[in-house]
Every structure is written in structure tokens, then in C-alpha cells.
Amino acid sequence: MGRQPCCDKVGVKKGPWTAEEDKKLINFIVNNGQCCWRTLPKLAGLKRCGKSCRLRWTNYLRPDLKRGLLSHSEEQLVIDLHARLGNRWSKIASRLPGRTDNEIKNHWNTHIKKKLLKMGIDPVTHQPLVDNHQQQLVSSSSSSSSSSSQSAEQLPRQPQQNLMIKDTDDDNKNNNNGVPAPMNSQQESSWSSSSQITSTENSCCASGDGDESLLLDSICSDESLILNSLWLDDTPLVDALWDTTTPTSCLLDCQDFGIHDFGFNSFTDTDEQNSLQTLKMEDKTHYHIV
DNA sequence: AATCATCACAACCGCCATCTT
DNA sequence: CAAGATGGCGGTTGTGATGAT
Numbered sequence: 001m002g003r004q005p006c007c008d009k010v011g012v013k014k015g016p017w018t019a020e021e022d023k024k025l026i027n028f029i030v031n032n033g034q035c036c037w038r039t040l041p042k043l044a045g046l047k048r049c050g051k052s053c054r055l056r057w058t059n060y061l062r063p064d065l066k067r068g069l070l071s072h073s074e075e076q077l078v079i080d081l082h083a084r085l086g087n088r089w090s091k092i093a094s095r096l097p098g099r100t101d102n103e104i105k106n107h108w109n110t111h112i113k114k115k116l117l118k119m120g121i122d123p124v125t126h127q128p129l130v131d132n133h134q135q136q137l138v139s140s141s142s143s144s145s146s147s148s149s150q151s152a153e154q155l156p157r158q159p160q161q162n163l164m165i166k167d168t169d170d171d172n173k174n175n176n177n178g179v180p181a182p183m184n185s186q187q188e189s190s191w192s193s194s195s196q197i198t199s200t201e202n203s204c205c206a207s208g209d210g211d212e213s214l215l216l217d218s219i220c221s222d223e224s225l226i227l228n229s230l231w232l233d234d235t236p237l238v239d240a241l242w243d244t245t246t247p248t249s250c251l252l253d254c255q256d257f258g259i260h261d262f263g264f265n266s267f268t269d270t271d272e273q274n275s276l277q278t279l280k281m282e283d284k285t286h287y288h289i290v
Numbered sequence: 291a292a293t294c295a296t297c298a299c300a301a302c303c304g305c306c307a308t309c310t311t
Numbered sequence: 312c313a314a315g316a317t318g319g320c321g322g323t324t325g326t327g328a329t330g331a332t
Contacts, residue, residue, distance in 0.1 A: 016300070016326090038317070054318075055301070069298095090320060105321075106299050297329075302322105309317075 013047045017056055021046055025053055026061055059102045066098035070107050078104055079112060083126040 013021075028044035034057070037050035046053060070078065074096055081092045089101035089108075096104065108123075116123040 014302075036317090051318080052301080058319095060300075087321065101320075102300080109322095110298055293332085295329100295331075298327090300325090300327105302324075304320105304322090306320085307318095310315090311313100 011047060012049050012052075014052070017060075021048065022056070022061060025057060029057060029061075055102075059100045062100075064098055065100065070096075070099070070104070070111075074099070075107070075112060078108065079116075079126075082108065082112075 017025075024044050024046055025040075028040065032043070034040075037054045039050070040046075040053050041048045041050055044053070048056075077096060078092055081095055085091050087105075089105045093099050093101040093104050113123045116126075117129075120129050121127070122129050
């Protein structure tokens with residue numbers, strides 16, 4: 001009945017990945033593609049849970065990942081998307097090519113959350129923070145006010161304003177006391193085809209830092225990307241591009257995605273297998289073929 | 291120089307929808 | 312159809328790096 005367990009827990013290594021383990025994982029996926037995560041560790045000679053391998057690959061080793069802090073524009077887009085999607089990090093991440101859900105989640109918790117609080121904006125509701133007195137009034141007048149911020153966080157909501165991250169504390173003048181109401185699917189649907197456009201465009205265009213803002217504009221102005229895929233079509237951009245379900249597609253995509261940037265130098269059809277077997281790791285994130 | 295606090299992020303955990311047997 | 316595994320997701324934790332005192 002059912003399938004075999006993903007890993008037998010016994011003898012499975014945990015904790016930080018070593019360079020050697022990274023090398024094994026990369027070599028295996030480059031040569032064989034992403035097949036079955038359960039069997040991958042064994043085949044790749046890793047004493048890791050398949051789940052751990054998948055996480056390591058998707059969050060850290062994938063060659064199409066960007067590294068480094070999120071740009072201002074990316075940050076703005078994250079806020080905008082978070083206002084609609086809540087903590088659905090994977091969905092948010094799918095709109096930011098090269099970024100992972102984990103990375104965005106971390107950035108949200110360590111940077112954006114604090115910035116919003118500093119600006120007097122509730123990072124959960126994306127509404128201006130209400131003081132204690134007002135909070136009491138709101139909670140006493142609302143029958144469903146017992147719902148925690150966590151539950152509210154799970155639901156998409158319509159932004160009442162366009163939030164712009166500022167490095168300074170000024171311009172905290174929008175003090176609507178609106179309580180965000182969770183939308184039903186019908187509301188989501190209708191909203192997705194109307195007010196979302198305005199909100200997205202506004203927030204994107206308001207960001208003004210040169211190339212990044214141009215990039216963001218191009219992302220935001222793509223209605224099929226923002227509207228259709230956000231609510232109707234969940235095909236992730238990054239995953240669709242980096243499909244390694246087969247060895248062939250894996251190798252092709254490696255090249256398409258500038259695997260050289262990742263550290264893989266060019267390889268030929270004839271010697272690629274041998275070359276990749278001798279991948280040499282210089283540090284945690286740099287690999288090259290010798 | 292030592293200690294403590296904070297930051298940044300990789301990794302783990304548990305849950306859930308889906309899939310397989 | 313039921314049981315159980317898989318893959319994916321979001322929340323949380325652990326830990327090294329950095330800054331402040």
C-alpha cells in the first residue's frame with residue numbers, strides 16, 4: 001500500500017551542506033536532471049533526505065538564482081504582491097525570476113516588515129497601524145475581530161493604498177482606519193481584472209531608480225503576467241524555464257540560463273559527462289570545470 | 291579586547307494537497 | 312476506495328557574521 005518512505009531517517013545527515021555534498025548534488029542533477037527526490041540522495045551518493053536535497057537545490061544551487069539583497073524595485077514588487085497574496089511566498093517568488101520563496105520570506109521578515117512598521121504600516125494588513133484605543137473600538141464593533149492576524153494574513157486583500165518603502169520616517173500621512181476584509185473568490189476575480197491593474201501600475205511607476213524601475217515597469221505592465229497568472233494561471237515563470245525533468249532539458253536549460261555565470265564553463269557534447277564529473281568547487285557558491 | 295545584541299539567511303519541521311499502490 | 316508516500320509550502324529555528332557598547 002502507498003509508496004515507500006522518502007528516507008529511512010536513520011543515518012540521514014542534517015545541518016549545513018558541505019561543498020562536497022553540493023558538488024555531488026549538482027553533478028547528479030546536471031547529468032540526470034531532477035528525477036525522483038526520494039531516490040536522488042542514494043543515486044547521488046548523499047546521506048541526505050530527498051526533501052533536504054530538493055530544498056538545497058531550489059533555494060541555493062539552482063543556476064538561475066540571483067544572489068544578494070533584493071533591489072528597491074524588487075522589494076516594492078514584493079510588498080505589492082504581498083498585499084494581494086498574503087504570505088504565499090511561492091506565488092510571490094514566481095513573479096520575481098531568480099528569487100526563491102525562502103529568500104523573499106527571509107527578506108520580508110528581516111527587512112520589509114521592519115520598514116513598514118517604522119512607517120506606521122501594519123505589515124500583515126498593509127493598513128496604517130491603529131493605536132490601542134482605536135484598536136479596541138474596532139475589535140468591539142467587529143464580530144469577527146477575534147480572528148488573529150495570522151488568519152487574516154492567509155487571505156488576499158485589496159490594498160487601500162499604494163505602499164512605498166522609504167528609508168526615512170517622513171510621509172506617514174495616510175491614516176485610513178480601514179479594516180481589510182477577506183475577499184471571496186468572486187471578489188478576487190473581479191478585483192483581479194480591475195483595481196489590481198491600477199494598484200500595480202501606480203506602485204511600480206512610483207519607484208524611480210533607473211534601470212531597476214524600467215525592469216519593474218516591464219514586469220508590472222505585463223498584464224498577462226500579473227493578472228492572469230497571478231489569479232488564474234499558476235505556472236511559475238522560473239520553474240517553467242528551468243525544467244530539469246529530463247537530462248536533455250536540464251543541459252539545454254543550463255546553457256540557456258547562463259550556466260557560465262554559475263561557474264560551469266563551456267562543455268562539449270563529447271566531454272561534458274567527463275568534465276562534469278570533475279567539477280571543482282572553489283567556494284560555497286562557485287563551481288568550475290577543470 | 292571582550293561581551294552582548296542584532297542581522298541575515300540556510301536549513302529544518304510540520305502540515306496539506308496530490309499522487310500512487 | 313483507503314492507506315500512505317511525495318512534493319511543495321509556510322513558519323520557525325539555528326548559527327555565523329557584524330556592529331555596538
